[in-house]
Amino acid sequence: MTELVQSTAQTAPAVEPTHHIRARRTARVPEWLRLLLRNRMSAFGIVLLTTIVLVTILAPLLTSQDPANPRSLPGQAPSWVDPMGTTDQGYSVYAQVIHGGRISLVVALVATMIAMTISIVLGLLAAYKGGLVDDIVNLVANIFIVIPGLPLLIVIASFLEQTGPMVMALIIGLTSWAIETRVLRGQALSICNRDFILAARASGESTARIVFRELLPNMLSRIAAGFAFVFINAVFFEAALEFLGFADVNKVSWGTTLYWATVNSTLLQGEWWHFVFPGLAISLTLLSIVFINYGIDELADPRLRLKDERRGVLRRVFRPRSAL
């Protein structure tokens, strides 16, 4: 799969001579991807995340077991038949883990999109408008930063009778916009005084046009980093709510598999496979984005990079095969 990513990065610029204008548009995407792949940390993260997403999408092809239909002997340790063992009810943990990513990842993605839309609109508008709008947005964002998110989500979930996946995405999205709003506002404030914004303002452009056509494109790298940060939080919140029993526990996802692992007190029966594999799935997802984010940070801030490139152990461990 590394080869796959690598090959698109290499072939895209090659088209350039024949289709000049179109090729330049398509070549833009591989450009940042190539930069990220050149960094060992983010290359590792991208490969890991792509693998997880592919496994999740291709889940029905990778197992014949139905994750919601117990077929096996209960409480079996990992074996050739059930590579990750079975639960106390005879569900295949392997089938649950590779299918479970669907709800976890989709809910986190939708929640992140909701939260980022709110933070982009509020952060940029506050920075551009200034005055009372800015003060209010800043105050509300700061208040939501100090009110801890998980307790608030638990309270909201307890008042709701039904928390299906989409309701979860909605409440997670509506509670995790504050930090990025503050970050984006700060970033936008520094851009707002640049000449091109002042010029656009002087030529009488509308607020919406300046904010979305002039400000927004200049903040894309910061927004990408914010997206990664909010996504990490959303994956965690989603899994935590499921683990605590506030979701539909009959749906298959990483968090609910962990929930059943504790409800069946597998810990004290020594059935480690029931919680280790879904837990690892969540951790690896989070880890991949942490590493990608680290690469983005190093790209954006050259001071974080080591000049003399002597990070022996790290380099050998995290060097992707394609880069050898």
Added chain:
Amino acid sequence: MRFLARRLLFYLLAFFAAITLNFLLPRLMPGSPLDGLILRYGDAIRSNPDILKQLQASLGSSDDPIWSAYPTYLANTFTGNLGVSTSNQVPVTEVIRNTLPWSILLVGMGFVLSFVIGTFLGAVAAWRRGGFVDTVGTPALMALLSFPAFFLSLLAVYFLAFRLAWFPPQHAYPIDVVPTWSWEFAGDAFRHAQLPVLVVVALSVGGWMLGMRNVMITTVQEDYVTMARAKGLPDRQVMTGYAARNAILPPLTAFASFFASAVGGLILVEVVFSYPGVGLTLQQAALGHDYPVVQALLLVISFCVLLANFIMDCVYVLLDPRVRAS
């Protein structure tokens, strides 16, 4: 002083916002939480008309419009009249008194330890770029950061407490012991707190380390550090007194978000360890729709978080002379 006064005003506003949120949430939700409660605990509620009145004040009822209910709600909250738990008829204030100290014990010990260890490791990693702490410690703690609290707790309970039996796996003290103020009980409590505190430390130490490391990397290149070196000061003194002393300030400003996520982690740690703190109680109450307890605990948690933030602001003023001067 003006800095602290402004922060205090902000925290008061934030606490007020938390109370208002608490008031609005059950009223904005689809359906009526009160009807649900009466369905579940009908007999207990009907047998005591005071409880019903209390619940109507905190959850809202059709014959009490929002604008007249809000002042009543505020008055109830500030006089400490938080109601009675619907599941076991215990006053909510007593529930708080029995659970809050355990949580403060965990999060207090865990957070202070992780701050001390994390900033120290971060400083060392930046001071010796490419050294052992930097090449092994940085990625290892980054990996640890991506372990969600519940997974790390499950692993700790299974491997360290159950398999190796180094720590007691559950609860805050042996089940057959009655809590008393004695050395023996304190020893029991300490033994049971070790593993949960270790997990809390593991969860937040990476954040402090990475924050400290990234700031310190730029501080190390400052002229005053070069100057201190040129003067021939011992390496250790330049690192702690010059570089780290200045690098410690920016990570401290991230305290608010670190602490908020640590509180989230605390809930999960308590649930996995069956540790009788605020987090476990909140989960149980929320699953059982025990709304008086749920609402009161959200307020208590918010209050403690705001208080911790204010204490941190005071520390910040002590550390940064520029804030004191302005």
